[in-house]
Amino acid sequence: MLGVDWLTLLSAGALAFSILVYVVLDGTDLGAGMLLASNRQAQDRELTVRTLLPVWDANETWLVLGGGGLLALFPMAYAILLPALYLPFLLMFMALVLRAVGLEFREHLANAWIADGAVLGGSLVATLCQGLILGTLMQGVPHDNGQYSGNGREWLGMFPLACALALVLGYSWLGACWLYWRCEGPLQRRAASQAKVLCGLALAALAGVLALTLQLDTQYWHRLGQPWLLIGAGGASVGLLVGFARAWRCAHHWLPLSCALGMIVVVFTLMLVALFPNAIPPALTLEQAAASAATQVFVLVGFALVVPVTLGYNTWGFRVFSGKVRASDRQGTTPGQ
Known part of the structure; x- marks a missing residue:
């Protein structure tokens, strides 16, 4: 199927799904965290943090699934990427720990x-590192017989840096839409203005x-130039952007975020x-990097058990803590749009 056996294709799909859910969920959190720089009022910063406290840790679970899945399902790819990206990975994890400390110990x-x-x-350092990692992967990592053969500085190239900047703008766009949904008053109005500006900047960067x-690489031309892909992606993008532009006149404040997340997808x-x-x-190739069939089956069974539970927990958490976060509500949320 598509030049790849069905088991490897299923493994790649499971890994891609975990990474996508992480980007959608924790990318929004990281974006809101970066927007703290634009909030001069202490109360606005407190409200921003309180929108993140109930959900940020569950959202990071998907990063663990993605990293663990890469090691278990595609060990050769893991063995090449890790030494090539030691420093960005290390800085990203340290930055995520720093963010967690800031969120959890703020009140103390x-x-x-x-x-x-x-x-x-x-939030900023973690996002930059994720962009550098993505850009380095896309531009290619030198390797020979399954071993990394580069100089350890490939992630400092122009393309990874451009991806890092684009990801900062993209995550910030999601964060602004999140705050528009979860907050009200001056913070919500500021978030709406930021979301509209960041939409244009993020799309330009993308x-x-x-x-x-x-x-x-000429392969990218051939793959991305397929008519079915251009029509599908182009039509979806136009529809989402039109929806985003019109969503501000709607009573459902979650619509701008939904459209922005659709663009990320x-x-x-x-x-x-x-x-x-x-x-x-x-x-x-995926087949060259894949683990043995027995290992893939074992890991995929684990995915089949863990993913529904994690999705259910995420959904339940968002449901419990849904609504507007208000200064008068020290518990966190009240029913809202």
Whole structure:
């Protein structure tokens, strides 16, 4: 099927799904964290943090599933990527820990700005590192016989840096839409203005990354130039952007975020199409990088058990803590739109 056996294709799908859900959920959290820089009022920063407290830790579960899935399902790809990206991975995990400390210990610190700085800095550094990792993967990692053969500085190239900038803008766009949904008053109005500006900036950055991507390898031209893909992705993008523009006149405040997340899914799908059937460009395929069939079956059974439970927990958490976060409600949320 598509040049890849069904088991490896299923393994790749499970891994891609975990990463996509992480980007959708924790990317929104990271974006809201970065927007702390634009909130001068202590009360607005507190409200921003309180929208994240009930959900951020569950959202990070998907990063664990993605990393563990890569190691178990595609060990050769893991063995090549890890030494190539030691520093970005290390900085990302340290930044996520810093963000967690800022979120959880904010109420116990005499100076809340210290915790806010930790949330802001951790969110920004983690996002930059994720962009560098993505960009390095897309441009290709030098390897020989399943071993990394580069100099450890590939992630400092222009393309990974462009991806890092685009991801910062994209996550910030999601974060602004999140705050518009979860908050009210001046913070909600500011978030609406930020979301509209960040939409344009993020799309411009994504267009630039797409142009650079097409220059990396002729294979990307062939894969992304398929008529069915151009029609499907183009139509979906236009529909989502029209919906985003009209959503601000709707009483359902979750609509802008839904449209923004839809655009992220479209971009993620384009990335997968560009990479397929490679695990690491330009030549390591999914089948070459995959674990044995027995290992894949064992891990996929685990995925089949864990993913529904994790999705259910995420859904339940969002349901319990749904509604507007208000300054007058110290418990966190009240029913709202």
